[in-house]
């Protein structure tokens with residue numbers, strides 16, 4: 453159960469012991485997950501971890517035998533489809549159709565669709581309204597695909613690598629939009645390899661590794677599991693005073709500034725106490741999602 457601002461948020465997606473194989477190749481292994489209304493879930497994992505496969509199953513595009521509930525029904529049922537918007541990798545771009553024409557066509561499939569002109573304004577796509585889809589750059593096509601995901605005024609969004617190809621400004625606008633959608637109570641499941649953006653936006657992270665969840669929780673919970681800390685301070689003392697302190701694994705000095713990389717920030721801070729009179733401007737930096745993720749997936753042995 454998730455309680456947000458004193459309100460109990462209902463379960464929108466529930467998956468129990470999901471396994472999935474392409475032929476003999478098992479790509480999802482015993483996955484359990486619950487997603488609540490109003491949360492942004494960041495689904496992250498290396499290439500081939502199984503993210504797209506999982507999203508396709510939740511959308512009902514791939515079959516699954518196990519018990520999966522999306523809006524209390526099976527994935528892909530009409531009732532659920534009306535409430536879901538999606539942005540997949542390699543969405544089809546139609547020839548000889550303008551942006552507005554395609555959005556009108558899509559809007560007709562939904563009971564509670566958004567107004568096309570207003571949506572184009574919201575997403576700053578007015579200039580592209582009458583352009584042919586095929587004439588748009590890759591980044592603009594991606595933004596139109598986002599408009600397509602929103603046209604049915606969905607309660608739940610599945611977004612697979614939505615920002616690929618978008619320029620920095622478009623990405624910023626995109627994430628602002630995502631936060632605004634969360635404020636409206638929408639639920640969003642998003643995969644991305646831009647981990648800094650996920651760190652800033654997601655309420656919860658699901659980390660997939662080779663088809664298995666290795667973590668589900670908030671970024672703070674993930675960070676608390678990883679004690680690696682960088683302690684930065686100014687001192688006139690020589691670096692050798694600090695190199696052997698508890699849990700210090702690396703120390704660097706640049707003029708009067710010292711950086712200590714510690715495997716246990718609390719322990720190192722305690723061992724710094726005798727030097728407190730002679731150190732200033734102390735700052736403590738915890739690991740980013742990107743670094744924790746790289747360590748979890750064994751792609752980074754030591755971090756500085």
Ligand SMILES: Nc1ncnc2c1ncn2[C@@H]1O[C@H](COP(=O)(O)OP(=O)(O)OP(=O)(O)O)[C@@H](O)[C@H]1O
Nearest residue numbers: 474477479497498499500501502503504505506541
């Ligand atoms: N249609 C398919 N037939 C056979 N194997 C597939 C198919 N689609 C995906 N796979 C395999 O399933 C595994 C999971 O792929 P999936 O696309 O779900 O991963 P992903 O986490 O989304 O990767 P990426 O970050 O590269 O998008 C990979 O080993 C992939 O090669």
